[in-house]
Amino acid sequence: MTFEKYLNVPIEELQDWARQQDQSDPLRHFRAQFYVPVRQNKPLIYLCGNSLGLQPKAALEAIKTELDTWQNHGVEGWFEGTQPWLFYHKYGQKELANVLGAQPAEVCSMNQLTVNIHLLLTSFYNPTPQKFKILTIAGDFPSDQYALETHLQSRGMLPQNALIEVAARAGERTIRTKDLLAAIAEHQSSLALVFMSGLNYYTGQLFDMPTITQAAHAAGVAVGFDLAHAIGNVPLQLHAWGVDFATWCSYKYLNSGPGGVSGVFVHQNHHDRNLPRLAGWWGYDEARRFEMTKGFVPMQGAAGWQLSTPNILSLAVHRASLAIFEEAGIENLRQKSRQLTAFLELMITRANQRTNKNWIEIMTPQHPDERGSQLSLLVAENGRELFDFLLHNHIVGDWREPNCIRLAPAPLYNTFEEIAEVGRCLELAQFV
Numbered sequence: 524m525t526f527e528k529y530l531n532v533p534i535e536e537l538q539d540w541a542r543q544q545d546q547s548d549p550l551r552h553f554r555a556q557f558y559v560p561v562r563q564n565k566p567l568i569y570l571c572g573n574s575l576g577l578q579p580k581a582a583l584e585a586i587k588t589e590l591d592t593w594q595n596h597g598v599e600g601w602f603e604g605t606q607p608w609l610f611y612h613k614y615g616q617k618e619l620a621n622v623l624g625a626q627p628a629e630v631c632s633m634n635q636l637t638v639n640i641h642l643l644l645t646s647f648y649n650p651t652p653q654k655f656k657i658l659t660i661a662g663d664f665p666s667d668q669y670a671l672e673t674h675l676q677s678r679g680m681l682p683q684n685a686l687i688e689v690a691a692r693a694g695e696r697t698i699r700t701k702d703l704l705a706a707i708a709e710h711q712s713s714l715a716l717v718f719m720s721g722l723n724y725y726t727g728q729l730f731d732m733p734t735i736t737q738a739a740h741a742a743g744v745a746v747g748f749d750l751a752h753a754i755g756n757v758p759l760q761l762h763a764w765g766v767d768f769a770t771w772c773s774y775k776y777l778n779s780g781p782g783g784v785s786g787v788f789v790h791q792n793h794h795d796r797n798l799p800r801l802a803g804w805w806g807y808d809e810a811r812r813f814e815m816t817k818g819f820v821p822m823q824g825a826a827g828w829q830l831s832t833p834n835i836l837s838l839a840v841h842r843a844s845l846a847i848f849e850e851a852g853i854e855n856l857r858q859k860s861r862q863l864t865a866f867l868e869l870m871i872t873r874a875n876q877r878t879n880k881n882w883i884e885i886m887t888p889q890h891p892d893e894r895g896s897q898l899s900l901l902v903a904e905n906g907r908e909l910f911d912f913l914l915h916n917h918i919v920g921d922w923r924e925p926n927c928i929r930l931a932p933a934p935l936y937n938t939f940e941e942i943a944e945v946g947r948c949l950e951l952a953q954f955v
């Protein structure tokens with residue numbers, strides 16, 4: 524979709540266009556399924572779903588159901604009621620698999636994201652004296668960097684010897700796929716693993732996961748992705764792409780609440796391999812778990828990576844949220860997301876045109892296939908003032924020092940009219 528012809532029209536025309544777009548939007552009814560925070564009697568324009576997604580109205584009922592079970596059944600809640608807690612990780616499994624393009628047995632909701640990174644590295648990072656390096660991207664989310672650094676140290680490796688970080692070229696903001704592929708080929712003889720984010724939290728760059736996976740496999744190494752910013756944002760085909768493992772969090776685009784449960788994907792190809800793992804009783808063969816015998820026997824598939832008694836209240840919200848994705852369809856959401864983000868891009872381009880300078884640089888790739896919903900803006904002048912001004916006008920993004928504003932329209936609850944309002948506010952910003 525191109526919005527070029529709208530660069531010079533009055534903002535009122537764009538507001539009209541946006542209202543029409545909202546009226547004909549087949550996903551418009553989903554907004555009513557969320558609580559949109561209100562300030563001074565006005566709903567916020569919430570463009571922060573890349574950090575914490577909004578609360579689905581169904582969350583409260585989902586939690587209440589489990590509180591009632593606890594109230595009425597006590598410990599028997601694990602075995603009684605319409606949905607015994609013992610099998611809770613299975614309840615949203617199909618919906619989760621659909622969001623990831625996976626087989627149900629390949630996915631399991633469990634733990635928190637950084638914990639899962641360590642668990643999966645334990646299984647998939649199997650260094651030898653010749654092949655011991657991990658290839659990743661420079662500037663990945665700090666927790667991923669700390670996980671890699673300390674995981675390597677815990678295996679007796681020096682991160683400075685074992686970590687290859689592929690960076691953007693000088694003067695560029697994002698990383699070229701061909702540079703990633705070249706690095707994989709160059710280090711093939713010493714490489715043990717590729718692990719990186721599928722979509723970068725800071726730049727908003729969506730990586731070409733299938734191509735990276737192919738290259739890693741051609742080099743004889745496994746590949747894993749952190750999908751924190753990709754899941755629920757862009758369609759994924761983890762099974763078909765042959766990705767070996769992945770993990771994510773559910774509190775961003777998946778709207779499953781602050782600190783919501785994470786999950787893992789382990790490709791079917793690995794289910795019958797006896798991979799090393801750090802085990803816990805919840806990953807033990809479910810039929811015999813309560814025999815409490817010695818010697819770990821894993822459950823088949825991703826569920827075998829579980830460690831601990833699951834947090835049922837968190838899983839309940841996750842399940843309610845996944846049901847919304849199942850109903851909306853990830854491909855439909857992506858289609859609307861592309862349009863919302865392109866419309867937002869138009870608003871930024873208009874602001875630059877009005878101020879007659881490159882006031883706001885969009886560092887996120889321009890090509891819709893190379894980004895999700897998020898646009899990361901580098902504001903050359905008065906960035907903090909702009910962020911505060913947007914907030915004052917009920918527009919919520921997030922701020923990253925020294926001059927970055929991230930805005931991420933979420934197709935489940937954001938509207939075109941809201942994006943037009945961002946454009947109107949940018950026209951009013953008189954401090955550049």
Ligand SMILES: Cc1ncc(COP(=O)(O)O)c(C=O)c1O
Nearest residue numbers: 635636637664666667724751772
């Ligand atoms: C890409 C990425 N990795 C890791 C994390 C850390 O997640 P957690 O605190 O759930 O372990 C985040 C959190 O936002 C993230 O965005």
